[in-house]
Amino acid sequence: MNERERPRTDTAGPAGGGTGTPDGQNVERIRRAGEEFYAAADAAIKSALSTNHATFLANSRQEGGQ
Amino acid sequence: MAEHAAVPKQCGFDAELGCFIEGSAEWPGQGPSAASALLAEIKGLPASPRVSFVSTTYGSEYSAGQGDGGESGAGYGAGHGAASAAYNPNDWGRKFLPSNGGSAYVDCNHPELASPEVHDAHEFTAMWHAMLRIAQGAWRRANTRLRPAGRRMVVLVNNSDGHGHAYGSHLNFLLSTRCFRNILHRKLHQLIALAAHQISSICYTGAGKVGSENGRPPVNYQLAQRADFFEQLTSVDTMFHRGVVNLREESHAKAALARLHCIFFDAGLCHAATLLKAGTMQLFLAMLERDEPVADVLLDDPLPALLAFSHDPMLQAKGRMVSGAEYTAVELQQIILDKAAAFVAAGKAEGMVPRAPEIIALWADTLEKLRRRDLPELARRLDWAAKLMLIEGARAQAGLAWDAPELKTLDHLYSSLNPAEGLYWALEKNDAVERLVTDDEIEHFTHEPPEETRAWLRAQMLRRMRPAALLEVDWEVIRFRAWAPEAHAPCYYALHMPDPARFSQADCNAALEAAGNFREALGSLGLQQTDYWGRALCTDDKQEDKWATTERRQS
Numbered sequence: 096m097n098e099r100e101r102p103r104t105d106t107a108g109p110a111g112g113g114t115g116t117p118d119g120q121n122v123e124r125i126r127r128a129g130e131e132f133y134a135a136a137d138a139a140i141k142s143a144l145s146t147n148h149a150t151f152l153a154n155s156r157q158e159g160g161q
Numbered sequence: 162m163a164e165h166a167a168v169p170k171q172c173g174f175d176a177e178l179g180c181f182i183e184g185s186a187e188w189p190g191q192g193p194s195a196a197s198a199l200l201a202e203i204k205g206l207p208a209s210p211r212v213s214f215v216s217t218t219y220g221s222e223y224s225a226g227q228g229d230g231g232e233s234g235a236g237y238g239a240g241h242g243a244a245s246a247a248y249n250p251n252d253w254g255r256k257f258l259p260s261n262g263g264s265a266y267v268d269c270n271h272p273e274l275a276s277p278e279v280h281d282a283h284e285f286t287a288m289w290h291a292m293l294r295i296a297q298g299a300w301r302r303a304n305t306r307l308r309p310a311g312r313r314m315v316v317l318v319n320n321s322d323g324h325g326h327a328y329g330s331h332l333n334f335l336l337s338t339r340c341f342r343n344i345l346h347r348k349l350h351q352l353i354a355l356a357a358h359q360i361s362s363i364c365y366t367g368a369g370k371v372g373s374e375n376g377r378p379p380v381n382y383q384l385a386q387r388a389d390f391f392e393q394l395t396s397v398d399t400m401f402h403r404g405v406v407n408l409r410e411e412s413h414a415k416a417a418l419a420r421l422h423c424i425f426f427d428a429g430l431c432h433a434a435t436l437l438k439a440g441t442m443q444l445f446l447a448m449l450e451r452d453e454p455v456a457d458v459l460l461d462d463p464l465p466a467l468l469a470f471s472h473d474p475m476l477q478a479k480g481r482m483v484s485g486a487e488y489t490a491v492e493l494q495q496i497i498l499d500k501a502a503a504f505v506a507a508g509k510a511e512g513m514v515p516r517a518p519e520i521i522a523l524w525a526d527t528l529e530k531l532r533r534r535d536l537p538e539l540a541r542r543l544d545w546a547a548k549l550m551l552i553e554g555a556r557a558q559a560g561l562a563w564d565a566p567e568l569k570t571l572d573h574l575y576s577s578l579n580p581a582e583g584l585y586w587a588l589e590k591n592d593a594v595e596r597l598v599t600d601d602e603i604e605h606f607t608h609e610p611p612e613e614t615r616a617w618l619r620a621q622m623l624r625r626m627r628p629a630a631l632l633e634v635d636w637e638v639i640r641f642r643a644w645a646p647e648a649h650a651p652c653y654y655a656l657h658m659p660d661p662a663r664f665s666q667a668d669c670n671a672a673l674e675a676a677g678n679f680r681e682a683l684g685s686l687g688l689q690q691t692d693y694w695g696r697a698l699c700t701d702d703k704q705e706d707k708w709a710t711t712e713r714r715q716s
Contacts, residue, residue, distance in 0.1 A: 128537030132547075133554035135593035136584045140555055143574045143584070148566035151183065152323065154190045155315070155573055160177045160269040160328025161251070161399035161424065 167512040168418065168450065170443035171278045171335040171614055171661050172285055176428050177271035177328040178296065179317030179573070182307065193270040195314050197254065198307070200272055202299035203265045205256025206623050207631055257634045259623035260608045262616030263292060264636075269400065271328050272296065272316070277616030278335075278636075278661045281515035282440030284611055286432050287598040291606030293318060293430075297578045318428050318576040320386040323569050325374045327390040329399060330428035331407075334421045334442060335661055338412070340450045341419030345395075345408055353463065353483075354455035356394060356405045358445045359425045360467045361493040363388065364476060365527050366438045368427035369545030371552065371563070371572040373472070380472040381563040382552070384545045386427045388471035394463055399424050405463060413636040415659035421446065430576060430585040432597035433523060433542035440520035444501045447513040453504060458497055459483040474549060476534055491531045498524050523597075542595045544585075548575050551584055615664035618686070622656065625679065633695070640695050655691045656683060 133140070180199060181190040255266035262277035274292040279285050300316045307314060321327045336344075344351045367384035377389040387403075396404030409422040426438050448455065459482060460466045466480030470490040479487040488496070502521050504510060510517040530538045539546035552568055561567055577583035580590075588594045610620035615637075622639050623631075633640040637658050642651040658664045664686065672682040689697045 125537055129550055129554060132537065132540055132550050132588075132593055133558075135591035136551055136587040139574070139582060139584045139587040140551060140571065142582065143571050144555065144559065144567055146570055146574075148570045151570055151573075152566055154181050154183050155179065155317075155322050156190050156324045157179055157181070157192050157322040157326045157328060158270045159326040159400060160271045161331070 168335055168337045168340075169280070169515075169662055170447055170450075170513050171280060172282075172439050172443060173276040173278050173333045174285070174289065174331060175268075175273055175275040175333070176292075176318075176330040177268055177273045177320075178428075178578075179319050179322060179328065179576075180272050180314070182312050182314050184312035193267075195303075195316075196267045196270055196272045198303045198314065199296065199299050199316065200254050200256075200265055200267055202302040203256065203258070203295060204260065205258045205265060206626070206628055206634060207256060257619065257623055258295070259620055260295070260610075261288070261291065261606055262610035262620035262623070263288075265295075269328065277610055277619065278614035279611045279616075280613035282436045282443060282520055283516060283598060283602075284606075284613075285439040286436045287602040288606045288611070289435050290432075290598065290603040293578065294603060294607050297580070300578050316578040317573055318430060318578065319368065319573065320427050321370065321374060321390070323370075323372065323374065323572070327374075327387055327403075329387075329424050330426055331399075332423040332426060332439065332442060334423065334446050335414070336419045336421055336446060337450060338417055338419045340446070341410075341421065343452075344421070344449060345406075345410075350456050350459060351449050352395065352406055353459045355445065355449065356463045357458045357460045357493065358441070358497055359405060359423070360460065360463055360470065361480070361488075361490040361497070362438070362441060363427075363467070363471055364490040364494060364531050365543050366426050366429065366434055367471065367543075367545040368429045368434075368576070369474075369548035369572070371568050377468060378472065382474050382549060383471045384474055385467075385471045387425065388467050391425070391464060391467060405467070414661055418660065427544070428576075429544040431542055431544045431547060431594055433527065433595055434544050436520070436597055437524060437527065440514075440516075441497075441501070441524055443514045444504070444510060444517060444520060445497065447510050448501065448504050450513065451504070451509055453500065453509075455500070457482075457484065458493065458500075460493075474545065476531060491528060494524075495528055495532075498528060541593065544575075547585070547588060547594060548572065551575070612666040613662075615658040615661050617666045618656075618658060618664035618669050621669065621679075638695075640691070653691045653693055653695070654688055655695050655697070656686065656688045658687075 180195040181192050182195045185191060250270070251268055253267040255264060257264050264275040266273050274296060276288045276292055279288050296316065300314060304314050320330055344355060363385040368386050370383050370386045373380045373383065373389050375389040391403050391405050393402055393404040395406045395408055396402050397408040399407065403424060405425055407422045407424045410419070411422065412419045414420065423442065429435055429438070461481045461483050469478040469480060472478070476489060476491055479489050480493065481487050502525070505517045505521050514520070527542065536546055536550060540550040552571055555561060555568065555571055559567065571584065574582055575584040580586045589596070610616040619639065623634070626641055630641045630643060632642060632653065638655060640653065640655045642653050645652045669682065669686065672685045673679065676682040676685055691697050
């Protein structure tokens with residue numbers, strides 16, 4: 096389970112307003128929503144992941160600011 | 162009650178962008194060149210090297226000799242930049258935009274966008290995206306002119322480079338001077354309460370960041386990009402020893418009015434995060450303006466609480482209050498929201514915070530989603546949550562560790578201005594994020610000023626002035642020269658706009674209606690004849706005749 100899927104277990108209850116403990120349905124809902132969300136930016140992410148990261152990150156160094 | 166107890170909480174921003182050029186092996190990044198090239202492609206005044214410009218912000222003076230706002234055919238060489246001009250590194254090449262009354266300049270080698278004064282949080286959100294759209298157009302034009310081929314400018318709407326450098330996204334709010342002095346000098350519990358609001362609000366205003374900087378403890382992911390860089394509760398400095406509450410006293414207005422310069426927040430792209438950033442500050446400051454009690458929201462030690470909140474995207478970290486109670490950021494925000502909701506329900510925000518009930522509703526709904534840590538829903542409206550969802554997806558698909566450079570690249574490219582590259586724009590295009598302002602509203606502010614503030618008259622003046630006649634443009638004044646028929650030397654004029662809430666479209670239309678033409682209307686709005694240095698001369702009964710003659714000569 097990663098941070099995206101880990102629901103709160105306090106008295107406030109989990110995402111989706113369930114019984115107060117994480118359940119399979121809730122985890123599944125979050126996973127499905129995560130996949131749909133990711134798909135919306137899929138092409139941009141693929142493009143970003145194909146970047147030369149070392150060069151990009153070296154170039155991204157700024158000179159500070161306010 | 163003091164004279165300005167109901168000062169409208171007009172607001173604005175001045176935001177630095179990350180900016181660099183890829184493709185130069187011998188000089189990576191070239192931030193200064195990138196920033197000046199971007200600025201040169203933004204259309205504004207002064208644009209001529211003959212026009213002297215004075216900024217009261219820093220007391221600097223220089224001749225603008227760079228670019229022409231997109232009409233030049235000149236290309237940019239790799240070494241093109243600010244080096245040839247005498248400049249103040251904090252405020253170089255500033256130009257004001259006839260399109261919407263805003264401003265753009267280079268600040269510490271970053272392109273900086275300063276919005277015109279806006280009326281409400283919705284306008285703020287639309288204006289934020291409008292200014293980014295203006296920068297986007299400039300980026301597009303600048304990229305086509307980069308030489309040699311193969312170089313590419315990257316512009317990021319972020320606040321830190323991952324190498325330990327932060328750059329600001331500042332907000333500005335209009336206050337009565339009484340309230341300003343209370344917060345900063347007389348009622349310091351109000352200052353600490355303001356800090357507590359800002360700090361706990363990162364649960365919805367944070368732009369999200371992979372890793373930590375500035376010597377802070379390691380963390381995989383955190384809510385806010387700037388949290389690692391605040392080292393004091395208060396400070397007048399902005400480049401080091403940054404304070405959660407900035408102490409700058411520079412009103413750009415008459416003595417009864419003040420401006421709170423807030424350097425705390427991140428630059429986000431999600432509409433809801435942007436609207437809440439401005440709107441909740443408007444409401445909190447309105448409560449301070451009315452001396453509402455806030456002594457129960459004082460963090461005992463705000464800086465550790467900021468770090469704890471930011472470094473815990475699970476939203477479980479607690480901050481200790483002066484009372485001894487311990488609250489998460491969301492719980493503390495809920496207490497502040499309850500106060501604000503009661504304040505609005507009692508009608509106390511009227512005249513100060515337009516559309517306050519809408520802000521309250523969005524605030525409450527967001528806190529409810531945060532309370533449940535409903536990440537799929539939060540990702541639709543908060544940048545930190547959207548970025549986390551995407552990065553978690555990438556980690557799962559590619560099996561990447563948190564310290565993989567790919568994730569930092571994604572972190573940066575989330576906010577790239579390049580619509581084909583920026584992850585946010587992909588989300589927006591596919592309706593994966595909420596939109597609270599329409600595309601038409603954003604587009605409107607790329608070429609029109611806000612109607613409710615002095616930005617309206619500023620833009621109208623800039624549109625009508627011959628560039629060569631302009632002597633000085635700043636937030637509260639425009640000075641220019643014009644020739645009188647009997648004179649052998651130019652006459653000088655100044656229009657002071659000391660009240661940001663005046664000089665709106667309605668005010669100017671009323672003056673126009675009474676006067677019959679724009680020039681005469683200016684007279685009724687306070688245009689003064691001055692000497693060269695801007696000192697007022699005696700009123701000249703023949704001034705209007707001079708105007709008429711000036712127009713004939715110019716035509």
